[in-house]
Structures are given as structure tokens and as C-alpha cells.
Amino acid sequence: MKELRYLNKYFAKYKYRFLFGIIITIVAQIFALYTPELVGKSISSIETFLKSGNKDTSLLKKELLENIALIFVFTLIAGLLTFFMRQALIVMSRYVEFDLKNEIFNHYQNLSQNFYKKNRTGDLMNRISEDVGKVRMYVGPAVMYTINTVIRFAAIIISMSAINVKLTIYSLLPLPILSYSIFILSKKINKKSTEYQQNLSTLSSFTQEFFSGIRIIKAYALENDRNNYFTKLSQISKKKNLSLAKTQALFGPLMVLLIGLSYLIVIYVGGQMYVKGEIKDIGIIAKFLLYIGMLVWPVASFGWVSSLVQEAEASQKRINEFLLEEPEIQNTGNIKTDIEGKITFKNVSYTYEDTNIQALKNINFTIEKGETIAIMGKTGSGKSTILSLLCRIHDVKEKSEIKIDNYNITSYDLFHLRNSMSIVPQDPFLFSDSIKNNIKFGKENATDEEIISAAKMAVVDSNIQSFHNKYDTILGERGITLSGGQKQRVSIARAIIKEAPILILDDCLSAVDTETEEKIINNFKTLFNKKTTIIVTHRASAAKNANKIIVLDSGEIVQQGTHNQLVTQEGFYKDLYLKQLSEKENA
Structure with missing residues (x-):
């Protein structure tokens, strides 16, 4: 249960509710123990009356009615206390479920972009829904029934031992078999539960991608192919779930068998002891039978609880894998002063770790407050990487430096930094x-x-x-x-x-016609004078009004200057401008 130790902080958080549930459970079991005692006392009274030969039954009737009334009252009190126990512990599990889901969701938000490249959406959703649901069953029902079982076992064994130690030992002989059976089955359930949850994540991921890409699937007429694949995944899921259910199903019959064996032992051994005179009161056997009966549900539920614990262990392990994942982008800064918008890139180089592609090589430029800069270049030249580094989607390494208003961007509070930017993604x-x-x-x-x-x-x-x-x-x-x-x-x-003081436009006019683009750019002219603006574009018409145009090639700056300067220079910008001008005239 080492993975479930992560939840101990929640038990500490709701300790008063938890302790209240335990106290209520103890008191409820004390009242429940009166029933066997009163039944045994009633049977002993009947036995004494029969042996006495007395014909007057009035005193016996009065005693039996009193015992019946007490049994009713104590059972009612025990039932009411059990209700309060459920209110304390089950409601606590709902609070823990709420907190855990929020913790996972908040952690998801803090994790870096690379994390989402490596993990599928369906799997992320499954861990915050299905896996958390399994964990809640541990925090609530499993813990509640475990406490109930342990307290009831302790109370009953103490009560039985106080009456007759020998008969108690005989009646509990099946317990070692029970313990070993639970140990073996629990290991199998843990393994099968992990496999089922992993497959469920695969199924969830496929379903999520199917719905997201339904237009492509229909366009390529792949409905039958996707349906067959979904059926295959569903069959695997059904097979694993049935295998888990079959293993879990062994618990119930096994528990009932062992309890039944305890009944037989009590009747046989108790009967022999009564015949031999080791037990003087037949009511003792009745008490033991009722005590064993009181153990039926706790013992039977113990198998179910073990299943819940093993499933929760498997699920919490999957949750911990993500919760223990450290965000690559750490919020170590604390500056929250208003950002004006001066941006400086100094000797900025960047290589993507997952592909080992060097996206930027020694980039240097400065954008003054309120200026507009356009970044152009072929696909893969490093344009979007500049924006990712500025927003701290990725972080530069040593010797590279990005500043805003003369502060290194890592000095700013991460939320404040990103909140100071308006971004239109590609x-x-x-x-x-x-x-x-x-x-x-x-x-x-x-x-x-x-x-x-x-x-x-x-x-x-x-x-x-x-x-x-x-x-x-x-x-x-x-x-x-x-x-x-x-x-x-x-x-x-x-x-x-x-x-926001900084406006970032990442090729955001690519799906807009030229006429609409011109209208938007004209509307932007007044806006650009107020904000520091970075425009990534493939169109010269969107870049020509910028204070400076930077042209990238293979991660390096190969041209920079104003529109009027670059159209007189041989190179990428002039060729692109003349080509797009010609296309516009021919349109």
C-alpha cells in the first residue's frame, strides 16, 4: 500500500471527521454486542426454567419481554450510530475526491508542453476520473469497513475469550486460511486491476481522438475501419474486466465457506464440551453462534475491501506517476511590476531535447516599447520558437538571455508574465x-x-x-x-x-483573404502604436508596416531592417514581396 501513503495528508486534513467516525464505530459495536449477550441470557433463562419444573411462566415471560425490548433498543441505537459513521467517513471520502481532482487538475495546468506531447488526452482524463473514483472507494467504503471489521473483530474476540477461551480458539481456526487466501487473491487483483485501467486509458484516448477527428474520418470514409478497431479495443477491455471480476468473485464464496466452517466447529466442539460438562450453560453456544454470525458480513466484506484497496493502489500508482512529474518551467520569479514592453534577445540559442534539432542559433535583437517587429522565414526556420521562449513555454539554457524591461523573464512571476501578453496562435x-x-x-x-x-x-x-x-x-x-x-x-x-502591453500574432492571418487582411492591418495601425507587437507571418503585406523586419533561415538571422531597406536588398524578403505583389496584380 506504499502508493496510497500519498493520501495520508488528506486523512490528516479531515482528522476530526475521521476520528469522529472511528469513535462512532467503536460505540456502535459496543451496542451491537449486547444482542448476543441478551439472546444467550434468554436461552439460559429458558433452560433454567425447564430444569426447575416450575409451571408459572409469568416471570420468564417478563424477563424475555425485557430482553426483547433491550435487543430492539440496542439494535436501533447501533443502527443509528452506523448511519452517523457512514455520514462521517463516506462524506469525508467525497471531500478527498474533490481535493484530489483539483490537485491533479492544477498540476496538469502547471506541467510543461513536453508533458502533453508525450501523453494522450484520453489517458489524462481517465486518471482524473476513473482512477480518482477508484481511490475514493478506498478512502470511503474500504477504510470505513476496515475500521468496522477490525473493531468488531476485536470486540467479539475479547467477548468470546471472556466466556470460553478454548471454544474461541476452535471457532477461529479458519482465520489463517482466510488470511492466506486474501493475500494471494489481493496480489492477483492488483495486477489485473492495473492492466484493466491501462487498457481503459487506451480506449478513452482512442475515443477522444475519434470524436476530435470525426471530420477527417468521414472525409476518408474510415468509419468501418475505426469501428473495427474500437471493437477490438472493447473486446480486450471486456476480457480484462471479466478476468478481474472472476478473481474478485472468488472472495465472497470463500468467505462464506470459512464462516460456515466456523459455525460447524462451534456447534460440534461446543456440543461436545456441553455434554462433557465443560460448558454448564447452553446459552453460551447460542452466544458463540451469534458472535460468528456477526462476523459474517465483516469477513465477507473483507474480500470486497481487499479488492477495493488493490484497485485503489493500482489507480493511485498511475495518479502518482503524473503528480510526481516536475514541471520543466518553474515559477521561481516574484517580480510583478507593470510591464511596459521593451524586449531584448541576447545570444539566444535553443535546441529541442526530444528531437535534438537546433531551432535557434545566437539570435540578437531588441524591440523598444511600442514598436512592431515582423519575423519571417521558411517553415522550420525558428519563428515560433522565438515566441515560445518569450512566453516561457520553453526556457533558454545558460549563456542565452531574454529580457523584458531590462529584467530577465525568469525573474517575473510566471502568471504575471504571461498575463502581460495577448497571443493569437497559429x-x-x-x-x-x-x-x-x-x-x-x-x-x-x-x-x-x-x-x-x-x-x-x-x-x-x-x-x-x-x-x-x-x-x-x-x-x-x-x-x-x-x-x-x-x-x-x-x-x-x-x-x-x-x-496587454505585448501583442503576439503567430501567423494568425494565414486563413484570411488578402482584402480582409488589409482591413485588419489598417485597424491594427492605431493599436500597434500603443503595444509592443511581434508578428510572425509568411506575407510581406502583413510585415511591411513593421518598425523592423527580421528574416530567419535555419535558426539564424539572415536579414533585418525596414520594408524599404529590405526591398532594395537581394534576398528572401525581396523575392517574397515581388512574388506576392505579382500574384495580387494577377488576381
């Missing part, structure tokens, strides 16, 4: 929500007027107004309702409304 992501809320994602308290103004600047207002529900139109997953150009422009509106 592949825009919209949430399955209304258009209004997607734009408000950049500014939560934005007014309708601000939303419409930002949409107009992004030249998407007229498109939105043509929709039936206008800004309240609900988008499909990842904004599937909109065209590629509309998604880009809604993302631009979201970045504009944020009003």
Missing part, C-alpha cells in the same frame, strides 16, 4: 461556448460594447451579426462551427480585448 483554439464568451476569455469583465469593438477591429463583426443568435451563437468543439478565417479573427478579437 492554430486558433476556441471553446465550446458562445462567441461572446470566447472573446471575453481575453477580458472576463468586458462589456458588450468592448466585445463588439474588438470584433470590428478583427473584421469579424459582420460575420457574427449574420448568425441567427449573433454573439450568443454556441460554437462546436474547438470552434468547428466557424470557418478557418472566422476562427482566426475571433482569436484576434480575444487578444485585442485583453489590452
Whole structure:
């Protein structure tokens, strides 16, 4: 159970609720023990009455009625206390489930981008839902029934031993067999549960990718192929789940068999002792039978509890694998002063560890506050890497330095740093929500007027107004309702409304026609004067108004200057500008 030790901090957090549950359990078991005692006493009274030859049954009836009334009261109290025990411990498990899910989700948010490259979404979702659910069953029912079983066992064995030690030892002879059986079955359940949960993650990942890529699947007519693969995964999952269920199913019959064996032992050995005179009171045998009966459910549930614990152990191990993963980007800075927007790259080089590709080689440039810089180059030249380093999606190594307002970016609080930037990514992501809320994602308290103004600047207002529900139109997953150009422009509106001092546009006009692009750029002119802006683009028309244009090739700066300077120089920019100018004239 070493993996489950991680949960001890939650038991400490809810210690008062936990201790209350334990105390209630102890008191409930004390009241439950009165029933065998009163039944045994009643049988002994009947035996004494029969031996006495007395014909007056009034005193016997009175005693029996009193015992029945006491049994009813004590059983009612024990039942009520058991209810409070469940309220204490099961509710505690729900609190732990809530806390653990939040802890995992918050940790997911802190993990670096490389983590998400290595792990599939379905697996991440399965660990925060299915695996946490398994863990909750340990924290709640498993712990509750374990405490209940241990306390009941201790109370009953002490009570039985106080009556007759020899009969107690005989009646508990099946326990070693029980312990060994639980040990063997628990190991098998742990292994089978781990295999099942891993397969369930694979199935969840496949399903999530299937729904996300449904358009491609339909376009390539791969429905039957994907359906066959899903059936195959489902069959494997069913096979593993049935194998786990068969192993778990051995517990119940085995527990009942061993309890039944204890009944037989009590009847046989107790009967022999009564005949020999070692037991003077027949009510003792009745007490022992009831005590053994009280152990039936705890012992039977012990197998189920063992299954829960083993499944939780397997699930917590999977959860711990991610919780113990350290984020590559550490938030070690504490500067939260307002950022003005001066950006300096000094001797910046960067190599991706997973591919060993050197994306940048000794990059140097400075952007003054309020300036606009355009970064151009062929695919794979390192344009997006510059943006990733500036946002601290990745961190530069030693000897490389990136500064904002003369502070190294690692000196800033990470949240404050990223919150000071408005970013329009190359592949825009919209949430399955209304258009209004997607734009408000950049500014939560934005007014309708601000939303419409930002949409107009992004030249998407007229498109939105043509929709039936206008800004309240609900988008499909990842904004599937909109065209590629509309998604880009809604993302631009979201970045504009944020009003951050640094604006980053990562090839965000690639799906927009030239005419719309010109309108957006003209609208941006007033905006660019207020913000430090970085534009990554493949179009010279989007770059020509920048204060400086940087051209990258294989991670190195091969050209830099203004539009007027670069069009007079032989090189990438001039060739691209003339080519795109010719295409525009021929259009």
C-alpha cells in the first residue's frame, strides 16, 4: 500500500471527521454486542426454567419481554450510530475526491508542453476520473469497513475469550486460511486491476481522438475501419474486466465457506464440551453462534475491501506517476511590476531535447516599447520558437538571455508574465461556448460594447451579426462551427480585448483573404502604436508596416531592417514581396 501513503495528508486534513467516525464505530459495536449477550441470557433463562419444573411462566415471560425490548433498543441505537459513521467517513471520502481532482487538475495546468506531447488526452482524463473514483472507494467504503471489521473483530474476540477461551480458539481456526487466501487473491487483483485501467486509458484516448477527428474520418470514409478497431479495443477491455471480476468473485464464496466452517466447529466442539460438562450453560453456544454470525458480513466484506484497496493502489500508482512529474518551467520569479514592453534577445540559442534539432542559433535583437517587429522565414526556420521562449513555454539554457524591461523573464512571476501578453496562435483554439464568451476569455469583465469593438477591429463583426443568435451563437468543439478565417479573427478579437502591453500574432492571418487582411492591418495601425507587437507571418503585406523586419533561415538571422531597406536588398524578403505583389496584380 506504499502508493496510497500519498493520501495520508488528506486523512490528516479531515482528522476530526475521521476520528469522529472511528469513535462512532467503536460505540456502535459496543451496542451491537449486547444482542448476543441478551439472546444467550434468554436461552439460559429458558433452560433454567425447564430444569426447575416450575409451571408459572409469568416471570420468564417478563424477563424475555425485557430482553426483547433491550435487543430492539440496542439494535436501533447501533443502527443509528452506523448511519452517523457512514455520514462521517463516506462524506469525508467525497471531500478527498474533490481535493484530489483539483490537485491533479492544477498540476496538469502547471506541467510543461513536453508533458502533453508525450501523453494522450484520453489517458489524462481517465486518471482524473476513473482512477480518482477508484481511490475514493478506498478512502470511503474500504477504510470505513476496515475500521468496522477490525473493531468488531476485536470486540467479539475479547467477548468470546471472556466466556470460553478454548471454544474461541476452535471457532477461529479458519482465520489463517482466510488470511492466506486474501493475500494471494489481493496480489492477483492488483495486477489485473492495473492492466484493466491501462487498457481503459487506451480506449478513452482512442475515443477522444475519434470524436476530435470525426471530420477527417468521414472525409476518408474510415468509419468501418475505426469501428473495427474500437471493437477490438472493447473486446480486450471486456476480457480484462471479466478476468478481474472472476478473481474478485472468488472472495465472497470463500468467505462464506470459512464462516460456515466456523459455525460447524462451534456447534460440534461446543456440543461436545456441553455434554462433557465443560460448558454448564447452553446459552453460551447460542452466544458463540451469534458472535460468528456477526462476523459474517465483516469477513465477507473483507474480500470486497481487499479488492477495493488493490484497485485503489493500482489507480493511485498511475495518479502518482503524473503528480510526481516536475514541471520543466518553474515559477521561481516574484517580480510583478507593470510591464511596459521593451524586449531584448541576447545570444539566444535553443535546441529541442526530444528531437535534438537546433531551432535557434545566437539570435540578437531588441524591440523598444511600442514598436512592431515582423519575423519571417521558411517553415522550420525558428519563428515560433522565438515566441515560445518569450512566453516561457520553453526556457533558454545558460549563456542565452531574454529580457523584458531590462529584467530577465525568469525573474517575473510566471502568471504575471504571461498575463502581460495577448497571443493569437497559429492554430486558433476556441471553446465550446458562445462567441461572446470566447472573446471575453481575453477580458472576463468586458462589456458588450468592448466585445463588439474588438470584433470590428478583427473584421469579424459582420460575420457574427449574420448568425441567427449573433454573439450568443454556441460554437462546436474547438470552434468547428466557424470557418478557418472566422476562427482566426475571433482569436484576434480575444487578444485585442485583453489590452496587454505585448501583442503576439503567430501567423494568425494565414486563413484570411488578402482584402480582409488589409482591413485588419489598417485597424491594427492605431493599436500597434500603443503595444509592443511581434508578428510572425509568411506575407510581406502583413510585415511591411513593421518598425523592423527580421528574416530567419535555419535558426539564424539572415536579414533585418525596414520594408524599404529590405526591398532594395537581394534576398528572401525581396523575392517574397515581388512574388506576392505579382500574384495580387494577377488576381
